[in-house]
Every structure is written in C-alpha cells, then in structure tokens.
Amino acid sequence: MAKQNTKQGDERLENVEEALSKTELWIENNQKTLWIILIALLVAAFAIYGITNYNKKRNEKAMNLSYPQEISFEQKATQAVDFASYYMENEDYATALNGDGEKIGFIDIVKDYGSTKAGKLAAYYAGLCYLKQGDYNNAIEYLKKYTNDDKVLAPLALGLIGDCYLELGNQQEAVSYYEKAAKKNANDFSSPMHLVKLGMTYEIMGNYAKALETYQTLKKDYPMSNEAFEISKNIAYLEQKMK
DSSP, X not given: OHHHHHHHHHHHHHHHHXXXXXXXXXXXXXXXXXXXXXHHHHHXXXXXXXXXXXXXXXXXXXXXXXXXSSOOHHHHHHHHHHHHHXXXXXXXXHHHHHOOSSSOOHHHHHHHHTTSHXXXXXXXXXXXXXXXXXXXXXXHHHHTTOOOOOTTHHHHHXXXXXXXXXXXXXXXXXXXXXXXXXXXXXXXXXXXXXXXHHHHXXXXXXXXXXXXXXXXXXXXXXXXXXXXXXXXXXXXXXXXXXX
C-alpha cells in the first residue's frame, strides 16, 4: 500500500514537472508575443492615466475660466484708469498724471498698459491733463498715442491736438488737425464744432476765402446743428469784408 502511494506520488510529480517543462517551453517559444502583450497593457495603462489626467486638468481650467482667480491685464488697466480719472475730474492734474505714490497715474498706465484699450484711453486723458496745465507739447505727444477708433473720442483727440498747435502758434498744423477732426467719424456733434475752429483759424491766418468756404460747408452739411444757427453772422461778416 505504501509502495502504491509512493508510486502515485512519483507519477504526480512527474506530471507536474512535465507541465512546468511544457509551460517553460511555451513561454520560450512565445516570448515575443508575451512582450507585445505586456507592452500593449502598459501603453493602455498609460493612456488611461493620461486621459484621466488630461480630463482633470481640463476641468480645472474650465473652473478657472468660470471663476477667475485673478483679474485680467485689461481689467487691471481699467482699474488704474478709474483711479487716476478721479483726480482728473477734481482738477488735480499732477496727481492724475503721476499717481499718488501708491497708485499709478496716466503716464505709467500708458507705459505699462499702452497696448490695452484702457491704456490707450489713459493716453487721451494724459494729453487732456497736460493741455489743462498749458503743457501743449506733452499734450500733443500723448494725444497722438490715442489710437482707439472711438466714434466720439477719436475726432475729439484730433481736435485737441489742433488746439495745442494753435496755442503754440503753429496755425498750419492746427488747420490740418481741425480738418482731420471734422472728417473723422463725421457726426452732428463733433464735426460742426471742428469746422467752426477750422474757419476761425483761417480767419486768424487772414485766409478769409477759406474761412467763408468752411462756414458755408458747415451750414450746408449740418443745418440742424447749434453751430449752424450761429454761423450766419460769421458768413455775413466775411461776405461784407471780401467785397
């Protein structure tokens, strides 16, 4: 009985050894295939990790877009302009231009945020502040930096440059900018005003024919404007003068 059990045990051992040998042989013969499967499993694992990580970052980015942690560059510029504008409105032009030591003024806003819409508006305000202080050269410099094509402010900026040149005694440049201002985004508000300034500058220059022509254009093109109602006396005066 003991011999029979020993024999059976030896047979089971032989069977196990035979199975192991077959497995080793199969692994050896299919090693390349196994490596391909292993690599495929690793790639799949990394792909799953990558997709999961990507979706996580995308969701975080979406959350940041919906609920921004910091204000944008343009918003910073707008806040700075709002601050400096307070001083300008209260006729503290020096502080509006240079800041108060804690907050920057229009000059530094133009320097730091000049590429933004608010930064360009700061250039317009800086020019206006300099003009109010009688510093016409700096006023011209900053007004020329205002490049926004705003329907109201764009022609006004050109007209203010004309005012500066007139104050500096450069009547020809004043004429040039008043003409540009009158044509820029032509409208019933700014165009008549600049045509009046243009006509008056021609009068100062002694060019009464061009002054009369300018006033007549104003009355013809903008008959309902306040300036048109007042210009008739100028026209009558010049017509009498030129007889």
